[in-house]
Amino acid sequence: MDLSKKLKQLTAVGIVVVSALLLLFIFFATQTALELWDRLQSAPAALFYGYLIFVGLIVGAVIWAIIKLLLPAKKRKDGAKNIDKESILQELDDAESDGMETERLRHELDILQQRKEAGTIHIALFGDVSTGKSSIIKALLPDANIETHIKGGSTQDITEYTWRSQSGDKLLLTDLPGRNEATGELDEMAQDEAVRAQVVIYVTDSDLTRSQFADVVTLQSYGKPLLLAINKSDRFNDEEKALIKGRIEEHFDSKLKVSFITSGGMEEVTKVYPDGRE
DSSP states (O other): OOHHHHHHHHHHHHHHHHHHHHHHHHHHHHHHHHHHHHHHHHSOHHHHHHHHHHHHHHHHHHHHHHHHHHSOOOOOSTTOOOOOHHHHHHHHHHHHHTTOOOHHHHHHHHHHHHHHHHTOEEEEEEEBTTSSHHHHHHHHOTTSOOOOOSSSOOOOSOEEEEEEOTTSOEEEEEEOOOBTTSOHHHHHHHHHHHHHOSEEEEEESSSOOHHHHHHHHHHHTTOSOEEEEEOOGGGSOHHHHHHHHHHHHHHSOTTSEEEEOOOOOOOOOOOOOTTSOO
């Protein structure tokens, strides 16, 4: 006999047996419930209502336990711990006394405290190599001493440029090394700076690649204002811009702002004359 046919027959027999057992269970359960109900009706009122209350309490406890298991627990606001500088330092002291290394965390706190006292808004420009981060800063701060090159990866270090308004407000633009271009250490430094900044501008010169998409998702998880700047946008017509913006908005919520910009740059053009000269 064919193996698959035999399995089908066994499955059919199993279904018949399970169905029969289920019907028997329903029959005996119904019979027992009816007999119990008849006896309760002839019992004293105190026993009748006491039994119903007892059963109701058990059913309510089961429902409550199921709700507690299935629904996410809500955080109690009244028991929330107040997080401030003093409490964080106390936790670091406790961790240090337990043998944990806290030097890097203390250094990070010092940097954040210095920025808070300075009152400067920090904006970090993040993105792949050669997308035009340095050119954007040069367009915003034309008097700044910034070198831009055709060869990718001109930004090898984290560089800061300060803008001051007439009223004294300070805006600090941080030019970060291009992603995947610098060494692993610099790449980590760039990400740390993106975490510290109040505003992050992610620069690209085309639709997002898979790695760029992952970058934007990570930066968005920091919960700070994020602007996606699509540089060199003069290469796209209005229809192409609408398509790019539409694809990006399909994957991100309204918190991600998209802007098309052109910050200048250089382009190599080869002209061929009729005699073959270039």
